[in-house]
Amino acid sequence: MKYFLYWGCSLEGTGANFLVSLKPACAALGMEFEEIEDWNCCGASVSYAGANDLAIKVLNARNLALAEAHAGYDIVAPCSSCYIQMVKVNHEIQEDPELLKQVNECLAEGGLKYKGTIKVRHIQDVLYNDIGVDRIRERVVKPLNGLKVAGYVGCQSVRPYGEYDSVNKPVVEDRLLEALGAEAVPFPKKIQCCGSGIFLPEIDYCMKLVKNILEDARKHGAQLISTVCPMCAMNLEMYQGRINDAYGTDFDIPIVYLTQLMAVAFGMDLKKDAALNYNIIPPEGILQAAIG
Amino acid sequence: MENKVNYDPSFAEEVFRNVDAGDEIKMCMNCGVCAGSCPLREHMDYPPRQIFGLIRAGKREEVLNSQSIMLCTSCYTCVVKCPRAIPVMDVMHGLAHYALKQGYVPRKDTAAFGGEFWKQVYRLGRIDEKDLPRRVFFSGGLIEGVKGMLNFMDIGIKLMLHRRMKLLPEPKIKGIQSLRKMLDKAERLGKGGAIA
Numbered sequence: 001m002k003y004f005l006y007w008g009c010s011l012e013g014t015g016a017n018f019l020v021s022l023k024p025a026c027a028a029l030g031m032e033f034e035e036i037e038d039w040n041c042c043g044a045s046v047s048y049a050g051a052n053d054l055a056i057k058v059l060n061a062r063n064l065a066l067a068e069a070h071a072g073y074d075i076v077a078p079c080s081s082c083y084i085q086m087v088k089v090n091h092e093i094q095e096d097p098e099l100l101k102q103v104n105e106c107l108a109e110g111g112l113k114y115k116g117t118i119k120v121r122h123i124q125d126v127l128y129n130d131i132g133v134d135r136i137r138e139r140v141v142k143p144l145n146g147l148k149v150a151g152y153v154g155c156q157s158v159r160p161y162g163e164y165d166s167v168n169k170p171v172v173e174d175r176l177l178e179a180l181g182a183e184a185v186p187f188p189k190k191i192q193c194c195g196s197g198i199f200l201p202e203i204d205y206c207m208k209l210v211k212n213i214l215e216d217a218r219k220h221g222a223q224l225i226s227t228v229c230p231m232c233a234m235n236l237e238m239y240q241g242r243i244n245d246a247y248g249t250d251f252d253i254p255i256v257y258l259t260q261l262m263a264v265a266f267g268m269d270l271k272k273d274a275a276l277n278y279n280i281i282p283p284e285g286i287l288q289a290a291i292g
Numbered sequence: 293m294e295n296k297v298n299y300d301p302s303f304a305e306e307v308f309r310n311v312d313a314g315d316e317i318k319m320c321m322n323c324g325v326c327a328g329s330c331p332l333r334e335h336m337d338y339p340p341r342q343i344f345g346l347i348r349a350g351k352r353e354e355v356l357n358s359q360s361i362m363l364c365t366s367c368y369t370c371v372v373k374c375p376r377a378i379p380v381m382d383v384m385h386g387l388a389h390y391a392l393k394q395g396y397v398p399r400k401d402t403a404a405f406g407g408e409f410w411k412q413v414y415r416l417g418r419i420d421e422k423d424l425p426r427r428v429f430f431s432g433g434l435i436e437g438v439k440g441m442l443n444f445m446d447i448g449i450k451l452m453l454h455r456r457m458k459l460l461p462e463p464k465i466k467g468i469q470s471l472r473k474m475l476d477k478a479e480r481l482g483k484g485g486a487i488a
Contacts, residue, residue, distance in 0.1 A: 009419035013458045014451060038466045040417040045366035047413065048385035049392060049406025053312035054482030055475045059413065062471060084368070106477040110470030155367035167372045193331040193367035200425065201401035202363065205335050238447050278454050 001130055003121075004067050004075040005033035008082035008230075009041050015230025017278035018078055018257045022123065024273040025262035028139055029131050036067050036075070042085040045156075045197035057099070058106040060089040065107055065114035078123040078259075080157040080229035081197065087120040087161060122157055124228055124258070125164035128172045133179040141267035142291040143181025149261070150187045150222035151177050152213065154194060154232040176258060177226060180265040182290075189216035194235040203239075210235055211243050214251050223286050224254040226261055233257060237280055254283035264291065300350030307347050312386030312483045319376045320344045326370035326380045336360035340370060340380050343387070356391040362399035364388070389484045404431045414475060417465030422448070422457055 011019040026033070040063060043056045051059075063086065067075055077083035093100045094116045104113055127136065151173035158165045158172075165172040170191065174184035192213055195206025213236065217225050227233045237255040244251055256279065263274035264287050271277045276284050307314040320341070327339030337359045338346060346355050355361070361384050370380035388398070388406075397403050408427045412419055425448075429440030451457045465471065479485075 009462075010421060013421040014456050016456045040465050040467075040471055041413045041419050043413060044409070044419075046402070046406035047410045048312075048389045049362075049403055050389075050410025050414075051475070052389060052479060052482035052484035053382070053386065055478035058474050058478040059471075062467075062474060081366075102481060103478075106474045106481065109473035109477045110467060112470075112474075155365075155369060159368035160371045193365050193369065195331075196365040196367060198363075198365055198402055198405070201399070201405040201428070202332070205332055205363075206365075209331055238450070241446075278456055280450050280454055 001030060001126075002032045002034065002073050003126065004036050004071075004073050006036055006039060006063065006075050006077045006082060006086070008077065008079040010230040010234075011079060014234050015079065017260060017275040018230055018233070020275040020278065021257060021263045021273060022078055022259040024268055025259045025266060028266050028268075029127075029135060031126070031131070033076070034071070034073065036063055037070065039063050039066065042082040044081045044085065054102065054106070056085075057089045057093065058103055060086050061093060061103045061107055061114050062110070062112060064090060064118050064120075065112040068114060068118050069112070072117060074119040074121045074126070076121050076123055076126055078228070079231075080122070080154060081231055083120065083122045084156040084159065087122075087163065090116075090118065090120050091161060122164065122228075124157065124172050124176065127176055129164060133175050136176065136179040136262070140180055140265045142265055144261060144265055144287070144290045145181055145292065147182045147286070147290040148185050148221050148223045149177050149182045150217035150220065150225045151184050151190060151258075152187070152217070152225050152227045152232060152236070153190050154196075154227065154229045155191060156196065157228055158191070173226070173228065173258065177261070180261055182261065185217075185220045185222050187217055187220050187222065189213045192216075194232050196231055196235075199231070199235045199239075206235065207239055207243050207246060210239060211247055211249065211251075214240070214243070214253055215249075218251075218253065222253070224256055224283055226256050226258050228258050240281065252281060254279060254281045254286060256283050261287075299348065301348075303350045303352040303355070304347050306352075307387075307390075310483055310485070311383070311390045313379055313382035314386055314390075314483075316378045316383055317344045317347060319378050321376060323375060325373045325375065326378075329369045329373045331365055331367060331369070332363045336363055340384060343384075355387065356394060356396040357398055359398050360384070361387040361391060362402045386484065393484055400432075401428075404428050407431075414472060415464070416462055417468045417471050418462055420458075420462035423461065
């Protein structure tokens, strides 16, 4: 199965362990990826400070138009922020011919046109619905033997359209974790926002959000937290030291991407494929113990 | 006894006309679910429900100076929960954009961060994750910049040591000139600018 992979700006940087692990893990399941030639940033969550809504729509429509002009594959976005931006803009212009016309007026300045035929998908969506948990389970050679994982969904990966999972009680990530042999622990804060794109400028407020999420995961027995969003991963992992200083806590919980766990369970190289050495809070010990 | 509330619709009309998603507030029935579901509600001076009320009451200064319009984490919870299907988040973003354009700066740091973010998108077509924080820190002056850099140096070094920081500068996308033309046009056609 072939897809456009739109990895966005952070997956070659702060979210590198996501992209490095995603490629071999998905290839093992028969997925093929192509890059959208000369793609641009999606605008993420904070662009509104500098741009109006139409400009942000046009920014995303350029990527959609480039993909459409080249081939009709679905676009898979691993980053939740890229995903929600593109899926939102795509819905809005597909449902409103007037808006599509206006967007195309702007795209025409660069010689592009979007017809509205492309589908935008989240990586969890294709894993769950195109590949399926059975095929994933079959590919597992080193099951994560009951490893207690909090599947942190965050917010943008399932909202607001509920394309592939419930917006209020998402289950897809847990089913995927279970297919790898892990135990997905119940975790009420699994859809609580971590502060997302404004973590850095609003760090004092957002640290408390992350503290609550970490606390909840640990209270429910999680040995590690898995995520599917580079911003969640960054916010949950990088600031644990500061949270400990500010709140007198003692968090030291590894934060891994779902695709890193896939690569481990598929028996791949822990560094080269699972990119575990990219993690700042090392998850190797816990994972080695689980796979035996 | 006189018991009359004087509504001034002029600011509401300004919002409907000039703010992205501004006319969506017409549907608000003030139930407060948006406020109750917001992760940063405890830090807001006026939760979304109250912002909508203030717009209807013509309180322009209160709204455009409000902290809350720039405290949105874009988590979409209010959008999902609103019983009237108002894209509350879009309204908050639209108001923040409009306020900044009119010269108001609620939440200085977030305004600087979002502003530099967009400037970088416009300049390169993509985000350079090591350059963006540097520009944000130094947008407040040299001393602020040095303080900011020192404050986050530990995190930058950790990321670099773990191969999570692209070391080379992010190049411009090939189609940057045409992208800029598209965005300029959108900026002209869209809302959020001067009072019409």
